[in-house]
Amino acid sequence: MKKMDKELRVMALDGLAGPMTRRGFIKRAGAAGLLVGASGFIAACGGGETTTTAAAGGGTQELAKEIYFYNWSDYIAEDTIPNFQEEFGVKVVYDNYSSNDTLLAKLQSGATGYDIIVPTDYMITTMLGLDILQEIDLDNVPNVANLYQRFREAPFDPGNKYSIPWQWGTTGIGYNSAKVTDWVDSWDMLWNEAYSGKITMMSEIRDVFAVALFRLGYSPNTRDAAQIEEAKQMLIEQKSLLKHYTSDTYIDELASEDAWISHGWSGDVFQAQLENEAVMYSVPNEGSLTWVDSMCIPKDAPSKHTAEVFMNYIHRPEVAAGISNYVYYASPNEAAEEFISSEILEDPQIYPPQETMDKLVFLEELGEDTELYNTAYQELRAS
């Protein structure tokens, strides 16, 4: 898979290349066109034999011959699946998507047969609202005990009834330290006229408003129309300073110095840093968003039990650490720390210090009030 990616990246031209993390991969997967199709399925050749295994809590239950795993592109270690297949004799059919919206649209349009999907926090609330997830039998996932406490009581799913976290990260400011001479510790930087035309904002509706709401001192999950209106006005003022709204190309733009200051995801900025040493990442003092992608089981999953066995396998400390070591995102698995390379563990961009952690907030699904943000965003973009 890695080799294939490399070739395709060459096709996708210089500057679009480099190892990619989950989020940054989003549109580049599209750019490479064939990428998703080409590397989408790892029909790895595990034993087709039906194996019987003793689940930790329950009695003995037969494992399915294969499970269907639908995950973000390039978001897993190379040996994660082969090792599972070898040990359990279960074939894992691996398929990729590139955005929560795509994932939801696919499930809503009736795509069935996936045993495990990996939506982001707020999307889990949405999916629960749409009643398309089923409860996980935690007796089959004893390794859930390895998680940090805050992932066991996440606001969108306290007690991990429906979701087992996969990887997590933050949202902040990526900037070019060679071009930006000011100290970057505030969202104000995104309104700094000195960098007009070199600033990018993400295009996700709630993420965009979160920036202005943090800057105004409000909650990013506010349902107060007046606060949202205030944030909108602030964002309209900002428009003339922007290069554009983008949730993917800013990695390249940071690396190529087309953008100097970008609102973006931690892993993506870190990605740009690999290509350009001057790129730095900062979580502003006003506070910021954190997010976590979690494994869930759709209602119509054919092999729920085997999916739970797989989830449990993922949270073995060395397996969880293997994924983080490969994709450079933080693991929600506390027990994995001893296996995670110190380079990653000690990187404040990946594992922020406690004082930063205290200021991180999850986006919440707001149900009908989402409409307030949608409308305001349309007015912002049309203005």
Next chain:
Amino acid sequence: MTKPAENGMAEASASAILGQNAGPLSRAIGRLRGHSFAVANLLMAPTMLWLLLFLALPLGVILVYSFGGRGTYGDVIYGFSFDNYSRAFSPLWLPVILRSFGFAAIATLLTLAMGYPLAYFIAVYGGRRKNIYLILVMVPFWTSYLIRTYSWIVILRSQGVVNTLLQWANIIDQPLDLLNTPFSVILGLTYGFLPFMTLPLYASLEKLDKSLIEAAWDLGASRIWALLTVTIPLSIPGIIAGTLLVFIPAVGDFVTPDLLGGPDTLMIGNVIQQQFLAARDWAYGSALSFSLMAILLLGIFFYVRKVGTENLA
């Protein structure tokens, strides 16, 4: 409501897309009707079924959606309300719609200006190499549209090919802001849709009886005058087909403004895409789609009537 327009459109665009006047075709269909209605129906059945399944049915679903609303979690709530339509026609989108039509119109004119000489060259001077030239026109299609659009980023960005060359040649000191501007969006649209213009123009010019051009010369028309009075009027079907094939998808394009555009190049396609994905308001997105379609149908109807009759009648 849009019934007459749709009918007119169906005829007009069918003839336009066929690249020539639909006379022989409609006559042929007429003959089939006269001779054996049953046989004609049988022959049409697979096509009609296909159209029904993959065109009429999805359109019907979208139409039903457009009268509904957004559920709490982004699901569609069925109903019968014109709310989405009144929102769709709110003054909020007027600048976006005007921009979309403006960008698409400029891109259409540019593809016409470039595609016509290209198609003329291939059709008239292509000789035995015609097919090679046509393949060269289509080669970009073999690459994903996204990759082709991405490569423009590499060309236009501040450290890109153009700026590097201009700086190297000492023409400019500071890199020009080429990317994320209306310029880059129109450029991307023009580049991306050029083959859609060239191919129908080629089909039209290729069919043109060369003795008509000779006749014009023979009657004293210079090359330019023969082009203006004979070649161009007779390639009107190709021009109509080409402009429609470029203009319609260009108006609704969202990939190009998304990748090459800036904060002020939002097009109506982006808005619709946002409704279906980010905002998850399928009902509103459907209403926007239908409204755009209605505006386009109406516009095309008048366009084909005007251009078509002025030069062909």
Next chain:
Amino acid sequence: MNDATPSTIEQSEDCAIRLEGVTKRFGDFTAVERIDLRIRRGEFFSLLGPSGCGKTTTLRMIAGFEEPSEGAILLDGVDVARLPPYRRNVNTVFQNYALFPHLNVEKNVGFGLKRKKLPKHEIAARVSDALRMVELGDRATYKPDQLSGGMQQRVALARALVNLPSVLLLDEPLGALDLKLRRQMQLELKHIHENVGITFIYVTHDQEEALTMSDRIAVMNMGTVEQVGSPEELYESPKSRFVAGFIGTSNFIESVVTWNATEGTISLGDGERVIIEVPEDGSRPGSVELSVRPEKIRLRESGEEVQSGQCMLRGTVRDVVYLGMTTQYSLHIPSLDRVFNVLEQNVEIASDQTLWVTGEEAYLTWHPSHNRMLPTSGA
């Protein structure tokens, strides 16, 4: 053979168009090779030949659609060989008419005048005159595809003639019409030619059409001109076997000749003989190629009826085609091992007489003056 142009035409201003050593090559292929032609002002001149003989290429060079590889084309004394078509006072009636489908009849006809920037009222007047000439005055607003083939033909003619060109070029203009219409149009064309007095150059592969209409004809073959002459000259005095065979039909005899003081004889034994008059130039070639037209030959029942001094051959009737006014026979001549065509007028068939029937033996006889001596191939 190219020097066959009659010397009676002086190089004077009564020459509307002159071709001098015109050659056209397409790559390795030579379509037209060193043609010389002089066409008189006001003449109805035809280029006649089988397809691929170069007649259309010649016409296209005169029109300006092809540039000669070599040679000069003098129109009214000026070399126009390298001028574009729109700079020549020449108009063409195309084989497929090439009417502009997007313009109505009136605009088609007025196309050339409009280019000449004539005043509108003058254009209108001349267009309506031209349409009246071709009897289409009431169809001015019709589109070409609303007209019959014959009408389209006449529009094409009016469109060309309205410009009053020095020379009108017609490229097989009647080829697409049915026989009856064709005959009618031939007469009309001839009539129009007489009225307008413009030089017509008419390309056709139909020898009957060329004979009917032309003042003079250039017979072309393999890119060269075989012979130029009036229809009568070409028919009665073909200068080559090709012309003799292409214009009408001919019977051919090649043989060794024995000459005496007054005549030559080809002896075939058993009373069969072909007598040859001494040519005007007095030459007495040892072997000759002769052609005899079928209608010059009579059929007799016995050799005794044949006067001495007449040519005589014996043959067996193979086919009989009764054509009303005439009957066409083909007879096998054993002594030449060749089939001859004979055309008999049916004037002598009385009630008690019958036609010759297949298998009958007959004597073919004709006067030696009907023999045409052709240059032997390779000469």
